[in-house]
Amino acid sequence: MEPLSLLGPIDTLFADVIEYVVFALVLVNMGTRWWAYRDYRKQARSDEYDEELDRNVLHEVSNVVLVLGSFYLLTLHHHAGIVLSTLVLGLFITDFFEFEAKEVELRQDENLSSPKGSVTASFVVFLYAGYISLFYVIEPLWNSVV
Structure with missing residues (x-):
């Protein structure tokens, strides 16, 4: 265990696999x-949702877990963690x-546009991760080139 590890024994378990x-x-x-x-498009087509959409809970949980995972990476690998945390x-x-x-x-009453910004941002996060x-x-x- 490193002397500056934040979570002690948890860091020794996850330090090698956190990137994956x-x-x-x-x-x-x-x-x-x-x-x-896909869920938002279904909601927009139905008559029940005229004013607002319901958030997809699975996607929101996925966002929060991804943010927490990138923050945890920040505690172990500072440079990669700060870059990934900023992107996330x-x-x-x-x-x-x-x-x-x-x-x-x-x-x-417009057609829902595709999520171009978040798809692009997620692709950048995908590339760096x-x-x-x-x-x-x-x-x-x-190593042979650099």
């Missing part, structure tokens, strides 16, 4: 985003405002 856990959380979050958008917080804010935009579209977790794949080539 965060990468899996990013993939789960991308899947729940697709599921939530940007994704979280983008999701929030895109949901509000969907409610405005619903109130104005993939980079920090799967770097060993390109490491020999990287």
